[in-house]
Amino acid sequence: MQKTILITGGSRGIGAATAVLAAQKGYQVCINYLQNKEAALQVVDSINKQGGNAFAFQADVSQETDVLALFKAVDQFGPLTALVNNVGILETQMRVIDMSAERLQRVFTSNVISCFLCTREAIKRMSTRRGGMGGAIVNVSSIAARTGSPGEYVDYAASKGAMDAMTIGVSKEVADEGIRVNGVRPAFIYTDIHASGGEPGRVDRIKDSVPMKRGGQPEEVANAILWLLSDEASYSTGAFIDITGGR
Template sequence: MKPTALITGGSRGIGAATAILLAHKGYDICISYRERSAEASLVMEACNALGVKAIAVQADISREADVVQLFAEMDQQLGSLTALINNAGMLLTQTRVESMTAERINRILQTNVTGTLLCCREAIRRMSPRNGGSGGTIVNISSGAARSGSPDEYVDYAASKGAVDTLTIGLSKEVAGDGIRVNAVRPGFIATDMHADGGEPDRIARLTPRIPLARGGQPEEVASAIAWLLDEATYSTGAFIDVTGGL
């Protein structure tokens, strides 16, 4: 039976790179997207061209009903779930904490924390032997910001990723007996459109002097770490890989 991976936020950046890499490795692929249907279709087509089955499902993971429907679509079209990559996340325009509103903070937490937890819940319901599953692997995409705190820019985003780190540790212990491994990757300054979402498309160029490897990272480099945790790190759970160029 082919392995199957569900990648949230798979229409661009790290999610798209991960989908294509896992398709190369023989995984059937389900990606979710919130708005970018054209980009999601291109990723799906690239995966299908590699000889696997790939689907793209529109879902806003901040909404519980969307998460439930996303997993139901995967069940119907792809079958058993082998791996979940919790990649979907959001940030908003750079600002200091003194200027943040409750609406902004809750919007970020609803996606980055609540949405990630809901996806974990649905995956466990399918992977756990108690529910007829045979184990599986979850990789959460955290951020180097969880360690730096991202002062003057994204403290709220950083706090949400700190919660993802705590979730990874706790959940890894909770489901280890079910044959489910839970690990995380912390990307640093990676060349994706997310910097534009924060209002500074050229942010990496500004911050490159701080990076020991003296460059930003590529989505494919993060995807490689994710794939290693899925396929090779068979004795690792509750572990973190920093893909941050040495920061």
């Protein structure tokens, strides 16, 4: 049976690298994107030119109606066997004392609600209790869930902490339904998310404080995600891999 993977936020950075690697490992790939259609189609084109099978679908996965439409599209593609909850935003670096309620709503809706909604729909399809064939979910968290990101984006860190708690809880709920749920906690990775925080060169600024003395690449995170999705990780659920260069 052809394996099918859905990657939210798959048009750039870690999501795009995961999509390409998943295709190389035999998955049909659904790339979800919010705004950057051109980037999403570039990833799709790259996969298809290499003999893979991919398509892109626009959806705001923090909105339930969009999530339902997205999963309906995936159903046309084939039975879902893997989900990567990769969507995440952060906003300009600031202290909590300066954060508005609107900012908090945006961050928690985008980073937490989206993860719950997509996980819910994936479970409905994967659960052996509901007639599914099982599957695996990987949530892309952040080392910020452990450090708190003081002075930069405590709200983002808190949203990733919520994702970690959800990963543990859901993994236990569905462990006997053929579904594994794990997480990765990257940090100091060269992606354009840092520009959203107002500091595009953040990784270069702090890389000397990383034991390995360098930033990470999206492909290094993708390798961990695909391992957790694979049969090689068949006895791992509720687990996390920190991808931080040792910090």
